[in-house]
Amino acid sequence: MARQERAIRTRESILEAMAGLFIEVGYEAATIAALVERTGLTRGALYFHFPTKEAMARGVLDGAVTREGILPQTYKLQEWVDLGLLLAHRMPQEPMLRAAVQLSVDPKARSMFGTRWPDWINLGEDLLVEAEQRGELLPHAVPAEIARLAVGAWTGVQLVTEARPQGPGLDEEIARLYQLILPNVASVGVLAKLDTSPHRAKRLLGPAS
Amino acid sequence: MARQERAIRTRESILEAMAGLFIEVGYEAATIAALVERTGLTRGALYFHFPTKEAMARGVLDGAVTREGILPQTYKLQEWVDLGLLLAHRMPQEPMLRAAVQLSVDPKARSMFGTRWPDWINLGEDLLVEAEQRGELLPHAVPAEIARLAVGAWTGVQLVTEARPQGPGLDEEIARLYQLILPNVASVGVLAKLDTSPHRAKRLLGPAS
Numbered sequence: 170m171a172r173q174e175r176a177i178r179t180r181e182s183i184l185e186a187m188a189g190l191f192i193e194v195g196y197e198a199a200t201i202a203a204l205v206e207r208t209g210l211t212r213g214a215l216y217f218h219f220p221t222k223e224a225m226a227r228g229v230l231d232g233a234v235t236r237e238g239i240l241p242q243t244y245k246l247q248e249w250v251d252l253g254l255l256l257a258h259r260m261p262q263e264p265m266l267r268a269a270v271q272l273s274v275d276p277k278a279r280s281m282f283g284t285r286w287p288d289w290i291n292l293g294e295d296l297l298v299e300a301e302q303r304g305e306l307l308p309h310a311v312p313a314e315i316a317r318l319a320v321g322a323w324t325g326v327q328l329v330t331e332a333r334p335q336g337p338g339l340d341e342e343i344a345r346l347y348q349l350i351l352p353n354v355a356s357v358g359v360l361a362k363l364d365t366s367p368h369r370a371k372r373l374l375g376p377a378s
Numbered sequence: 379m380a381r382q383e384r385a386i387r388t389r390e391s392i393l394e395a396m397a398g399l400f401i402e403v404g405y406e407a408a409t410i411a412a413l414v415e416r417t418g419l420t421r422g423a424l425y426f427h428f429p430t431k432e433a434m435a436r437g438v439l440d441g442a443v444t445r446e447g448i449l450p451q452t453y454k455l456q457e458w459v460d461l462g463l464l465l466a467h468r469m470p471q472e473p474m475l476r477a478a479v480q481l482s483v484d485p486k487a488r489s490m491f492g493t494r495w496p497d498w499i500n501l502g503e504d505l506l507v508e509a510e511q512r513g514e515l516l517p518h519a520v521p522a523e524i525a526r527l528a529v530g531a532w533t534g535v536q537l538v539t540e541a542r543p544q545g546p547g548l549d550e551e552i553a554r555l556y557q558l559i560l561p562n563v564a565s566v567g568v569l570a571k572l573d574t575s576p577h578r579a580k581r582l583l584g585p586a587s
Contacts, residue, residue, distance in 0.1 A: 192485060193485055194406075194485055194486055195404065195405075195406055195484055195485045195486055196404075197403075197404055197406040197407050198406050198486065271483075271485065273537075273541070274480075274483040274484075274537055275404055275483075275484070276401060276402055276403055276404045276480065277403055277404055277407065279541065283541075284538075284541050286538050286541060286542075287542070314554055315558070317538070317545075317551070318531075318535060318551065318554060318555055318558060320534075320538055321531065321534040321535035321536075321537065321538035321539065321551070321555075322527075322530065322531035322534050322535060322555070323534065324534035324537060324538060325529075325530040325531050325532065325533035325534020325535065325536075325537065326527060326530035326531060326534065327530075327534075328482075328483055328530065328533060328534065329495050329526070329529055329530035329533060330530065332482070332488065332492075332493050332495060333495075333496070336526075342526070342527065342530070345523055345527060346527055346530075346531070348562075349524070349527060349559055349562050349563075350558055350559065350562075352561065352562045353557075353558050353559075353561045353562060354558075
C-alpha cells in the first residue's frame with residue numbers, strides 16, 4: 170500500500186473512531202485521551218492528521234451532505250425521495266453520518282460549527298424546484314417550504330427511531346414518512362409512479378451495500 | 379408569601395435557570411458552579427432543593443409532557459392538532475420545554491434519563507385512536523404509526539427551526555407541518571373543519587398568553 174493511501178485510511182479511521190465517541194458521549198466529553206485508547210494510535214500520530222478536536226468535528230461534518238447513490242430518474246420527485254431513503258439506509262451503518270446529526274443537536278458544537286441542515290435544505294429545494302418546473306407537484310406545493318419541513322421531519326424521525334431500538338428500523342420509518350407527505354406534494358399522476366419502498370435504497374446502492 | 383409558596387417559587391426558578399444552562403451549553407457542561415453564578419443562590423440553598431444535577435434534569439423532564447391548554451373539541455383530531463400547536467406556541471417562550479428536548483438529544487443525558495418521546499407518542503396515539511373510533515380518520519391511517527411519525531417530525535422541525543433564527547417562527551412551521559400531513563390522515567369531511575392556523579394556540583390559551 171502506498172504511503173499516501175495509508176495516510177488517507179488512517180485519517181478515515183481516526184474520524185470514524187471520533188464519530189463513535191461523539192455519538193456515545195457527546196462533543197464536550199469526547200476527549201483525545203479516549204481517542205488514543207480507542208484507536209491505539211499515539212497522540213503524535215493523531216495530531217499529525219488533526220491538530221485539534223475541532224478539526225475532527227469539521228472533518229465529520231464535511232462528509233455529511235452527500236448525493237451518493239442518487240441516480241437520474243424519470244421523475245425529479247423520485248430523486249428527492251431517493252435522497253432521504255438512501256440516507257435512512259446508510260445512517261444506521263455509518264457512524265460518521267450519525268455523528269453529524271449529533272453535532273448539529275449539541276449546543277456547543279452547533280455554536281462552533283453550525284449545522285449541515287441549510288445544505289440539505291438547498292439540495293432538496295433544487296430537486297423540488299426542478300420537479301415543479303416539470304409539472305410533478307400539486308399546484309399549492311411550495312418547494313422551499315417542503316424542503317425545509319422534510320429536513321426537519323427526517324431528522325426528528327431519525328432521533329426518535331434511534332432512541333427506540335426495539336421499534337421499527339429507520340428505513341421503514343422514513344419510507345412511511347414519505348408515504349404520509351407525498352400525497353399532498355406530488356401531482357396525482359406522478360404519485361402513483363413513485364417508489365417509496367424501504368427496500369429501494371438497497372437496490373439503488375447495488376449488491377455490495 | 380407563605381414559606382411553602384416561597385420554597386415552590388425558588389424551586390421553579392432553580393429549574394428554569396438550570397434549563398437555560400442545559401440549552402446553552404448542554405448537559406455535561408452545565409455545572410452547579412455556573413448555576414450558583416446565574417441564580418445568586420448559595421450551594422447550600424441549591425442542594426436543599428435538588429441534591430444533584432441529575433435531580434434537576436429529572437425535574438425538567440417531569441414537566442415536559444403536558445396537556446395544558448387542550449380543550450374538548452367537536453373532533454378528537456382537532457385536539458390532537460391542538461397538542462402540537464400549543465407546544466409550538468409555548469416552547470420558544472419556555473426554557474423548561476426546550477431543555478427537555480435538549481436532554482433527549484444529548485447522548486449522556488438520554489442514557490441516564492431516557493426521553494419523554496414515548497409519553498408524547500402514547501398521548502397522541504390515545505387521541506388518534508378515539509378519532510379513528512369516531513370515523514374521523516381515512517381508512518388507511520394507522521394511529522400508532524401517525525403518532526410516532528408526528529412526534530419525530532415535530533421534534534426535528536423544532537430543532538431545525540431553532541437553528542435558523544432568521545427563518546419562520548416555530549408556530550408557523552408546525553402549522554405547515556400539520557397542513558402537510560393532515561390531508562393523508564383526516565377523512566375528507568373532517569379535514570375541511572380542522573383549524574390549523576398558527577394563531578390558534580394563542581386563542582386557546584386566552585388573553586394572558
